[in-house]
Structure formats: structure tokens, C-alpha cells
Amino acid sequence: MIEIARGLLCEELTYFYIDETTKHGFVIDPGTDGKRLADYAKEKGYVIEKILLTHGHGDHMYGAEGLRAATGAPIVMHKEGKIYANDPSWNLSSALCGQGISFEADEYLEDGAEIVLSANPEFKVKMIHVPGHTTDGVAYYSEKEGLAFVGDIIFAGSVGRSDFPGGNSQTLFSEIRRQIFTLPDETVLLPGHGPQTTVVRERETNPVFNLYE
Numbered sequence: 001m002i003e004i005a006r007g008l009l010c011e012e013l014t015y016f017y018i019d020e021t022t023k024h025g026f027v028i029d030p031g032t033d034g035k036r037l038a039d040y041a042k043e044k045g046y047v048i049e050k051i052l053l054t055h056g057h058g059d060h061m062y063g064a065e066g067l068r069a070a071t072g073a074p075i076v077m078h079k080e081g082k083i084y085a086n087d088p089s090w091n092l093s094s095a096l097c098g099q100g101i102s103f104e105a106d107e108y109l110e111d112g113a114e115i116v117l118s119a120n121p122e123f124k125v126k127m128i129h130v131p132g133h134t135t136d137g138v139a140y141y142s143e144k145e146g147l148a149f150v151g152d153i154i155f156a157g158s159v160g161r162s163d164f165p166g167g168n169s170q171t172l173f174s175e176i177r178r179q180i181f182t183l184p185d186e187t188v189l190l191p192g193h194g195p196q197t198t199v200v201r202e203r204e205t206n207p208v209f210n211l212y213e
């Protein structure tokens with residue numbers, strides 16, 4: 001079950017990804033007030049086991065510390081994310097949020113890591129590293145449910161910017177081809193901004209990849 005909250009900044013999308021059986025689950029990219037997100041979870045009877053960050057930009061992790069404080073859930077990101085979590089000039093929070101965000105995540109994981117719900121081990125996502133928008137960019141992929149939370153890696157009809165610290169457009173294009181376009185065609189992609197899409201639609205129609213071919 002997926003529910004969406006609006007972030008405070010840049011219309012960022014925060015996803016509640018909740019196991020219907022146990023009502024335990026994950027929050028992906030808490031871009032709004034963490035206490036508000038925690039209150040919503042409590043009201044719905046959700047237990048947030050982990051806070052998953054697709055990458056270390058301020059609009060995606062604005063509420064991470066507040067949500068951690070209110071729920072006790074650990075913050076998870078890719079191992080390259082440490083500099084973004086620590087340094088406001090890397091996470092753009094001074095520019096985006098008007099105040100610098102600096103914190104330490106609880107788990108810095110590697111490509112291929114499995115994140116499993118303790119209340120139901122069948123409910124899990126795999127971290128897929130796709131650098132290029134940032135060095136720490138990841139998708140969280142559920143093979144069983146055929147969906148992936150892709151942050152700012154790829155959007156319906158476009159891709160993430162690569163002109164921020166750690167960005168590289170050639171890396172982004174080649175890693176999307178290698179890590180995202182090789183997922184099953186009908187995999188639903190849930191970006192951090194804008195509408196959802198699918199692997200096959202982006203591989204065949206995304207102008208970034210089809211303009212010069």
C-alpha cells in the first residue's frame with residue numbers, strides 16, 4: 001500500500017510504503033515536517049520501521065531527523081550519502097530550505113542491499129545504486145510488487161539534474177540504462193517529483209534517451 005504526502009519544498013513527494021497485513025512499513029524521502037509525518041502514521045496505525053532516503057538533497061530529507069526522533073526509526077541511505085547528510089553545501093539545504101541540515105544517518109548501505117521489514121520478511125526492497133544526479137542516488141526496488149521508488153534519478157519524460165555537487169550527466173545516463181532500464185518492462189517507477197511512469201515507457205519514449213538515436 002502506498003500513500004503520498006507533499007513535501008514542503010519543490011513539490012517533493014514523500015511515500016509511505018506500508019505492508020497491508022502488518023501495517024508496518026517504510027517512509028521514503030520525508031520531505032516535510034517529520035513530526036507531522038509521524039502523527040499521520042500514528043493516526044493510521046502505521047509502525048514506521050525505517051526511513052529510506054533516495055539521495056541526500058534537502059528537499060528529500062528535510063523531515064528525516066524529526067521523523068526519526070518521533071518514531072525511533074533509523075535513517076538509511078547509500079554509503080556515498082554521508083557527505084550529503086553531513087554537509088549543507090552538498091545537500092543544498094541552505095539554498096532550498098533556508099537553513100542548513102546536517103545529521104548522521106544510521107545505516108549507510110551498498111548497491112544490492114536488501115531492506116527487509118522485520119514484521120514481515122516477505123515485504124522488502126532492494127537498494128539499487130544509480131549515481132549521476134548525486135553520487136549517492138539509489139532506487140528502492142520491490143521485485144514482488146513490481147515497483148521502484150526512484151527519487152530524482154528519472155521522471156516521466158525527463159531525468160534528474162546533474163549540475164549539483166557530485167552530479168555527472170554521462171554517469172546518470174549510463175547508470176539508468178544499466179540499472180533501471182534492465183528492470184522488467186512493466187515495473188512502475190515512482191519519482192520524487194511528478195507523476196508515476198513505467199520502465200518500458202521511459203526506455204522507449206523518454207526524450208533524453210531517444211533524441212539522438
Ligand SMILES: [Zn+2]
Binds near residue numbers: 055133
Ligand atoms: Zn535531488
